Amino acid sequence: MKNQLLKRRLGRTNLQVTELGFGAMDTPQVPEGKDALLSAINLGVNFIDTARIYDGSEFLIGQILPSFNRDDLIIASKTINRTRDGAQHDVDRSLSLMNLNRIDLYQLDDVAMEDWDLILQENGALEGLKIAKYRGLINHIGISSHDLSLIDIAIESKLFDTVMIEYSAFYSETYNLTKKAYQNDIGVIAMRPLGGSGRMTSLRTVMERNSLSDNITPSNLLEFVLSNSNIAVSIVGTRYPDRVKSNVETVLHYKHLNNSEKEKCKQAAGKLFELL
Ligand SMILES: NC(=O)c1ccc[n+]([C@@H]2O[C@H](COP(=O)([O-])OP(=O)(O)OC[C@H]3O[C@@H](n4cnc5c(N)ncnc54)[C@H](OP(=O)(O)O)[C@@H]3O)[C@@H](O)[C@H]2O)c1
Numbered sequence: 001m002k003n004q005l006l007k008r009r010l011g012r013t014n015l016q017v018t019e020l021g022f023g024a025m026d027t028p029q030v031p032e033g034k035d036a037l038l039s040a041i042n043l044g045v046n047f048i049d050t051a052r053i054y055d056g057s058e059f060l061i062g063q064i065l066p067s068f069n070r071d072d073l074i075i076a077s078k079t080i081n082r083t084r085d086g087a088q089h090d091v092d093r094s095l096s097l098m099n100l101n102r103i104d105l106y107q108l109d110d111v112a113m114e115d116w117d118l119i120l121q122e123n124g125a126l127e128g129l130k131i132a133k134y135r136g137l138i139n140h141i142g143i144s145s146h147d148l149s150l151i152d153i154a155i156e157s158k159l160f161d162t163v164m165i166e167y168s169a170f171y172s173e174t175y176n177l178t179k180k181a182y183q184n185d186i187g188v189i190a191m192r193p194l195g196g197s198g199r200m201t202s203l204r205t206v207m208e209r210n211s212l213s214d215n216i217t218p219s220n221l222l223e224f225v226l227s228n229s230n231i232a233v234s235i236v237g238t239r240y241p242d243r244v245k246s247n248v249e250t251v252l253h254y255k256h257l258n259n260s261e262k263e264k265c266k267q268a269a270g271k272l273f274e275l276l
Contacts, residue, residue, distance in 0.1 A: 001252055002252050004252075005251055006019050007019070008229075009187075010161075011186045011232065012161055013139070013162060015074055017047040018044060018046045018047055020233070020234060020236065021045060021047035021235035021236070022048045022236070022238065024050045024057045025057060026054075026239055027057060027239050028060045034060060036238050036240055039241040039244045041073065043245065043248045045244075045248070046072060047074045047235065048074070049076045050094075052078065052090045052094060053078075053109070058077065059097050061075065062100075065100070075098065078106065078108070079091070079108065079125065081125055081128075082118040083124065083125060084128035086128065087108075087126075088132055091103070091132040091138060102139060103139070104138075105138070107143055107164060108142070111145045112145070112146075113149065113150050116150060126141070129141045141159075141161055142161055142164060143164070144163070144164035144165075144189075145164075148173070158186075162187035163181050163186050163188060165188060165191065166190070167192075168221060168224065169195070170270075171192070171201075175230075178228055182230035189232065192237075193225040194218060196237075200273070200276045201269070209276070213268055213272075215265050215267075215268035218247070219254075222247060223257055224266075226254055226256070227256040229256075
């Protein structure tokens with residue numbers, strides 16, 4: 001067993017990120033959220049993902065950051081804005097809500113195919129983030145998308161330091177994209193690694209229906225994603241401290257799944273998907 005979380009290099013950002021990251025999208029929804037975030041950092045998680053549109057998330061992060069050494073943490077936020085001025089405004093709002101003077105990674109959030117020209121054009125959001133970088137407000141620029149063709153184009157463009165891609169036992173179609181990004185030295189961040197919250201495959205739903213099986217447990221699902229070495233960090237959405245602890249335990253103890261174990265996990269996830 002390791003005694004601390006291992007780190008992986010986040011592509012050309014050269015940032016060393018813990019294999020387990022903290023997805024702070026839903027965290028502010030419950031009173032325990034603050035303790036969940038505190039316990040993640042205390043247990044060594046160094047990557048926190050938030051976004052302008054995650055209600056209360058940046059504010060919550062801003063409340064706890066003063067308790068820690070800023071340089072030990074890597075903070076990532078995102079903008080849904082597609083214009084130069086809008087993206088810059090969002091960077092300013094993120095900085096002020098989190099009480100920071102710089103953000104390690106700022107991402108263009110949920111980019112669809114029809115957004116591509118908008119973000120790249122003169123006065124588009126990418127220009128806004130480049131200006132923010134030039135002004136020293138953000139260090140790196142990333143992109144997140146649910147459209148696989150768009151992710152492919154973004155990787156080929158080499159315009160982004162990181163790419164956030166959905167990847168899990170429920171949704172492993174993106175494996176080749178994680179590989180392509182890795183090969184291009186673009187940092188890969190896995191979103192929805194346990195199947196996503198608030199959806200059919202959500203562990204909340206699976207557990208409510210008592211559908212956990214030997215191959216579908218929170219640990220197995222996490223091990224499945226950790227076993228993809230193209231991925232630098234898996235940002236598990238967490239709201240409760242006990243879940244943070246159990247995920248950290250998993251990451252400290254896991255070994256890479258072999259192909260047959262991965263296949264079993266995928267098949268079980270596929271069956272569960274049909275059942276749900
Ligand atoms: N860019 C984008 O478009 C986008 C979209 C979606 C998500 N994201 C990012 O990805 C992060 C993760 O996504 P996500 O939260 O949707 O999905 P996820 O991480 O796959 O799943 C989170 C769900 O798993 C549950 N969970 C976590 N650890 C558990 C454990 N040990 N035992 C049982 N249940 C456990 C959580 O439950 P509880 O909450 O009840 O603890 C929550 O329901 C988000 O926070 C966000 O940062 C980005």
